[in-house]
Amino acid sequence: MLKLLLQGLVRSPLTEPRPDPNDAELAKLAAGLDAAARRRLGRSLSIREVDAGSCNGCELEIHALQNAFYDLERFGLRFVASPRHADVLMVTGPVTKNMREALERTYNATPSPKWVVAVGDCAFDGGLFSQSYAVEGGVSAIIPVDLHIKGCPPQPVDLLRGLLSLMQASPARHAT
Amino acid sequence: MTVSLKEALRDCPRVDMHRPWPRVAADEEIWRSIAARLHDGDITLSGLWGDTGAVHMAILDETSAELVVVSLECPERNFPSVGQIHSPAIRLERAIQDLFGLTPKGSPDARAWLDHGRWGVRHPLGDRTEPAPPAAYAFLPSDGEGLHQIPVGPVHAGIIEPGHFRFTANGETVVRLEERLGYVHKGIESLMQGAELLHAAKLAGRTSGDSTLAYAVGFARAAEAALDIEAPARAHWLRGLMAELERLANHFGDFGAVCNDASFSLLYAHCGVLRERVLRAAQICFGHRLMRDCVVPGGTSVDLDEKGIAVLHALLRDVRQQFPEIVSTYDNTASLQDRTVATGVLTPALARQFGAGGYIGRASGRAFDARRAFAYPPYDQLSFVVPILEEGDVNARVWIRIREVEQSLSLVEQILARIPGGAIRTDLPARAGEGMALVEGFRGDILVWLRLDNSGRVSRCHLRDPSWFQWPLLESIIEGNIVADFPLCNKSFNCSYSGHDL
Numbered sequence: 001m002l003k004l005l006l007q008g009l010v011r012s013p014l015t016e017p018r019p020d021p022n023d024a025e026l027a028k029l030a031a032g033l034d035a036a037a038r039r040r041l042g043r044s045l046s047i048r049e050v051d052a053g054s055c056n057g058c059e060l061e062i063h064a065l066q067n068a069f070y071d072l073e074r075f076g077l078r079f080v081a082s083p084r085h086a087d088v089l090m091v092t093g094p095v096t097k098n099m100r101e102a103l104e105r106t107y108n109a110t111p112s113p114k115w116v117v118a119v120g121d122c123a124f125d126g127g128l129f130s131q132s133y134a135v136e137g138g139v140s141a142i143i144p145v146d147l148h149i150k151g152c153p154p155q156p157v158d159l160l161r162g163l164l165s166l167m168q169a170s171p172a173r174h175a176t
Numbered sequence: 177m178t179v180s181l182k183e184a185l186r187d188c189p190r191v192d193m194h195r196p197w198p199r200v201a202a203d204e205e206i207w208r209s210i211a212a213r214l215h216d217g218d219i220t221l222s223g224l225w226g227d228t229g230a231v232h233m234a235i236l237d238e239t240s241a242e243l244v245v246v247s248l249e250c251p252e253r254n255f256p257s258v259g260q261i262h263s264p265a266i267r268l269e270r271a272i273q274d275l276f277g278l279t280p281k282g283s284p285d286a287r288a289w290l291d292h293g294r295w296g297v298r299h300p301l302g303d304r305t306e307p308a309p310p311a312a313y314a315f316l317p318s319d320g321e322g323l324h325q326i327p328v329g330p331v332h333a334g335i336i337e338p339g340h341f342r343f344t345a346n347g348e349t350v351v352r353l354e355e356r357l358g359y360v361h362k363g364i365e366s367l368m369q370g371a372e373l374l375h376a377a378k379l380a381g382r383t384s385g386d387s388t389l390a391y392a393v394g395f396a397r398a399a400e401a402a403l404d405i406e407a408p409a410r411a412h413w414l415r416g417l418m419a420e421l422e423r424l425a426n427h428f429g430d431f432g433a434v435c436n437d438a439s440f441s442l443l444y445a446h447c448g449v450l451r452e453r454v455l456r457a458a459q460i461c462f463g464h465r466l467m468r469d470c471v472v473p474g475g476t477s478v479d480l481d482e483k484g485i486a487v488l489h490a491l492l493r494d495v496r497q498q499f500p501e502i503v504s505t506y507d508n509t510a511s512l513q514d515r516t517v518a519t520g521v522l523t524p525a526l527a528r529q530f531g532a533g534g535y536i537g538r539a540s541g542r543a544f545d546a547r548r549a550f551a552y553p554p555y556d557q558l559s560f561v562v563p564i565l566e567e568g569d570v571n572a573r574v575w576i577r578i579r580e581v582e583q584s585l586s587l588v589e590q591i592l593a594r595i596p597g598g599a600i601r602t603d604l605p606a607r608a609g610e611g612m613a614l615v616e617g618f619r620g621d622i623l624v625w626l627r628l629d630n631s632g633r634v635s636r637c638h639l640r641d642p643s644w645f646q647w648p649l650l651e652s653i654i655e656g657n658i659v660a661d662f663p664l665c666n667k668s669f670n671c672s673y674s675g676h677d678l
Binding site: 001003004005014049050051052053054055056057058059060061062063064066067068069079081082083093094096097098099100101102106128129131132133134135152153155 | 292294295296297300330331333334335336337338358359360361362363364366367378379382383384385386388429442445446448449451452455459465466468501502505508509672673674
């Protein structure tokens with residue numbers, strides 16, 4: 001163990017640089033979110049993840065946000081264990097009918113103001129599963145969605161960009 | 177003296193065009209006699225699934241590495257329950273009842289399993305009928321003084337899939353755990369019906385995201401068997417390479433997560449770095465971190481170039497330099513060992529009865545590995561060891577993963593050194609046939625059964641995740657452990673919800 005700890009002192013950090021906030025893609029993501037929402041969110045976000053029927057691919061990449069390369073806590077972002085502690089619900093999957101009620105109850109248990117980020121192609125519109133008897137066909141069919149991050153699954157850096165766009169400083173925030 | 181499986185099924189008519197293993201049509205008497213042999217334990221249940229007006233059962237004879245599918249027509253819309261004498265079949269039969277409306281006669285558990293009464297339809301794969309009104313799920317009772325229940329899920333505290341766990345505890349000690357699954361049922365097998373082969377392959381690759389490559393290989397092999405074609409040699413080797421990368425990434429992730437559930441985050445962080453390095457190498461080599469849609473019926477959709485080979489050699493160097501220190505830290509940290517040793521013990525008898533695959537079976541003395549038993553290419557030309565332990569505790573399941581990481585590193589190295597050149601994909605003819613595959617994913621053997629119609633479209637596809645035979649065992653091993661050790665037990669199993677719920 002000593003060797004592992006010593007390596008930590010001498011090796012340079014693995015952390016990726018912050019994604020460029022002026023990225024065109026990021027601007028597009030942020031465009032869907034009004035300035036007032038961003039103002040209220042401030043500099044820190046607590047996120048509750050809800051799997052509403054994903055294949056678990058999105059979960060793997062959301063997990064990766066916590067590794068040494070992406071280290072999302074440095075941006076003031078963290079995952080919390082209860083919707084009652086959350087500002088943001090991060091929802092994956094096409095919303096299966098068997099998960100619909102659980103998703104609605106989780107949403108209702110999250111205090112306002114709250115935002116919903118739908119992650120992955122099937123969370124967008126049901127993806128490949130949209131024609132099934134067992135799915136509702138996307139998160140926005142059930143609860144209001146503020147931001148979609150597409151991909152199958154989206155890469156961690158895409159997730160990070162999307163979350164940063166939620167927090168991106170807006171002129172309005174500085175004015176208040 | 178017991179007769180061999182082949183001998184017992186000698187008089188059953190064999191179904192044409194089912195490859196590579198035989199499929200036979202049985203009557204109820206034969207069906208019952210096979211159930212009895214499953215109960216005796218000389219053969220293993222590898223799958224049990226519904227079809228239009230029929231049920232199929234895949235039987236594995238581990239000693240002779242023989243696989244056979246036994247089919248039973250159900251004109252009366254019922255069949256003799258296998259689960260009444262062989263419990264691993266119970267949930268599979270409940271799923272058949274939910275999806276096809278075929279009733280297992282004499283089943284000890286008549287409750288719905290995947291159907292939560294919310295689909296708007298009953299028996300979506302059989303004769304569709306109006307849904308029954310949703311009813312509360314009757315959990316099994318536990319009676320005794322001082323018992324209390326802890327309901328958990330479907331939305332859990334961590335970033336994991338949804339499922340419900342109903343614990344009954346006496347103080348800190350778990351008396352009973354009952355799982356309720358089906359929350360992520362997406363209707364994949366229904367979407368498969370009538371799908372073009374390449375579209376169906378995409379669906380198969382989205383059955384369980386962590387095993388997307390293994391599912392794609394399983395589906396491709398089943399499709400190639402049904403069409404009676406062979407993928408090019410280079411495609412087989414690329415599939416093997418990608419399968420071992422997937423195994424490495426998942427084993428690193430699980431190893432770290434078990435340590436994290438014992439609050440030892442140092443190893444979680446280091447294992448997370450190794451996992452990320454594998455995924456990044458996959459991205460560079462094959463254009464996708466999880467290698468999704470990289471394997472298709474007929475071959476692979478991506479090739480490996482010189483740059484990719486260099487990246488993988490660098491990955492091997494990195495992992496071999498860092499992994500031993502991580503392992504020795506795990507082995508020399510008493511507080512961690514205190515949590516994992518003798519926790520969540522799965523007995524070899526139970527592992528054998530359920531045909532538990534992957535690290536779960538191999539940590540409890542069941543030596544089965546589809547790569548060895550059926551030696552499908554490229555594994556017929558590679559040398560590797562299948563690690564076995566007898567202890568069956570969380571620690572043993574961690575050690576099997578450690579040993580498999582070492583084996584996978586060696587396999588990647590062998591493949592890089594000897595991968596043949598040539599084409600990576602062959603054309604697909606459009607014709608009817610039935611095919612089947614059993615491939616080794618990181619969590620165990622995945623069974624894919626496929627029937628194609630004359631135009632080469634899917635008429636029925638069944639995907640059996642290894643978790644079907646592992647989830648019930650989790651209920652068993654937690655008994656007598658403390659509630660706080662459940663996350664460790666659960667993570668050491670790491671069953672798939674999505675692969676199971678389908």
